[in-house]
Amino acid sequence: MTAPEPRANPLLLGHGAAEAVLAEALRSGRMHHAWLITGPEGIGKATLAFRFARRLLAGVPDQSTLALDPSHPVFRRVAAGTHADLLTVEREWDEKRKRRRSEIVVDDVRAVAEFLRLTPAEGGWRVVVVDGAEEMNRNAANALLKVLEEPPARAILLLVCAAPGRLLPTIRSRCRRLRLSPVDDAAMRRLLAQYLPGMDQGEREKLASLAEGSPGRALLLAEEEGLRLAGLVADVLVALPALPPPRAYEVADALGRSETAFATFMDLLRAEIAASVREWVRGRA
Numbered sequence: 001m002t003a004p005e006p007r008a009n010p011l012l013l014g015h016g017a018a019e020a021v022l023a024e025a026l027r028s029g030r031m032h033h034a035w036l037i038t039g040p041e042g043i044g045k046a047t048l049a050f051r052f053a054r055r056l057l058a059g060v061p062d063q064s065t066l067a068l069d070p071s072h073p074v075f076r077r078v079a080a081g082t083h084a085d086l087l088t089v090e091r092e093w094d095e096k097r098k099r100r101r102s103e104i105v106v107d108d109v110r111a112v113a114e115f116l117r118l119t120p121a122e123g124g125w126r127v128v129v130v131d132g133a134e135e136m137n138r139n140a141a142n143a144l145l146k147v148l149e150e151p152p153a154r155a156i157l158l159l160v161c162a163a164p165g166r167l168l169p170t171i172r173s174r175c176r177r178l179r180l181s182p183v184d185d186a187a188m189r190r191l192l193a194q195y196l197p198g199m200d201q202g203e204r205e206k207l208a209s210l211a212e213g214s215p216g217r218a219l220l221l222a223e224e225e226g227l228r229l230a231g232l233v234a235d236v237l238v239a240l241p242a243l244p245p246p247r248a249y250e251v252a253d254a255l256g257r258s259e260t261a262f263a264t265f266m267d268l269l270r271a272e273i274a275a276s277v278r279e280w281v282r283g284r285a
Contacts, residue, residue: 002219003195006046006131007088008079010070011194014187015044018178019066022052027064032176033151036133036159036167039180042216046131048180049158053127054078056156057085084121087112090131104132106139113143116152126155133159134166141168148174182213191215196222203227210268224264229254233268237276 003009012019018037025031035052037045048066055066058074068075077083089108091100112128120126130136136144145168148157159175161167183191188208192215196204199222210230211218221227232251236243243251255262 002223003191003215005079006044007050007081009047009050010067010075011191012044012047012051013191014183015048015180018048018180019051021178022048023055023064023066026055031156033155034148034157034159034175036161036164036172036175036177037180038161038164038177040182040214041162042211042214042218042220043180043182044215045160045162045180046129049129049131049160050078052158053086053129053156056125056127057083057122059124085124085126087115087126087128088131089128091135102135104130104136104140106137106143109136109140109143109147112157113147116147116155120154124154126152128155128157129160130157131160133161133171134163136167141171145171145174183215184213188213188215188218192218195219206230210271212271221264224258224260225254226264226268229261229265230268233265233272236269237272 003011022035035049037049039045051066051068054068054072054074057078058068058072060068070076070079074083078086081088089104089112091102091104092108093099094101112130115128116126118126130144133144148171151157157175159167159171164172164177185208188211189204192199192204192208193201195215196207196219199207206227207218207221210221210226221230232254235247236251239247251265255265
């Protein structure tokens with residue numbers, strides 16, 4: 001079992017403070033028209049955005065929580081991508097190359113302006129989720145800025161962003177920022193137990209340690225034999241500068257299986273080197 005897509009995920013742990021901010025904004029009626037939800041990759045930013053979107057679109061009276069029962073019609077339609085008052089903007093799928101495009105383009109964002117000119121189908125809010133806002137190219141960013149400068153009534157834009165420094169300063173200044181932190185150890189244990197019930201607890205603990213508070217990263221490592229790759233990283237660092245040929249062949253074989261395996265290995269290698277440097281600096285202090 002793996003985590004559902006953010007739009008279909010009812011489970012969010014470790015971000016109670018951020019949820020409380022959004023719930024209070026909803027309860028008080030003092031709702032900012034644009035929110036910038038930031039934090040590291042894979043910690044639940046998009047899951048929180050869709051959780052908030054569902055609550056807005058459901059219009060239910062209980063505003064003490066953002067949770068919505070998965071059996072609720074709004075939950076089901078958001079999960080299926082069929083709610084008429086919700087628009088999601090993200091890098092489009094390139095059918096020819098069988099992967100997502102490298103950026104969000106201006107036509108994707110022009111659809112936002114067209115969507116917001118429509119009357120809400122159900123008489124409530126219109127919600128736009130821009131997932132991976134830092135991936136907008138310059139033209140797309142300028143088009144979104146125009147929307148933010150003249151926001152229509154009863155419309156909310158939720159910008160999910162792992163690298164806010166890549167956004168135009170004028171976009172950042174027009175949003176209310178909500179910073180999410182890496183998930184704490186207790187929440188990580190609960191989430192991985194939910195998503196990886198068939199995995200040994202000790203292995204889940206190792207994944208949690210490697211993921212550094214990112215459930216998404218932990219699940220990616222689980223899919224890409226992350227524990228084995230982490231072991232190879234440790235072997236390489238210990239053996240340098242002379243890695244025994246059999247071990248070198250094993251590393252080459254593991255990395256040659258896919259681009260993702262190579263990227264994961266290099267990511268783990270960088271993280272291990274960075275951790276070693278930090279430990280060395282602390283020892284020198």
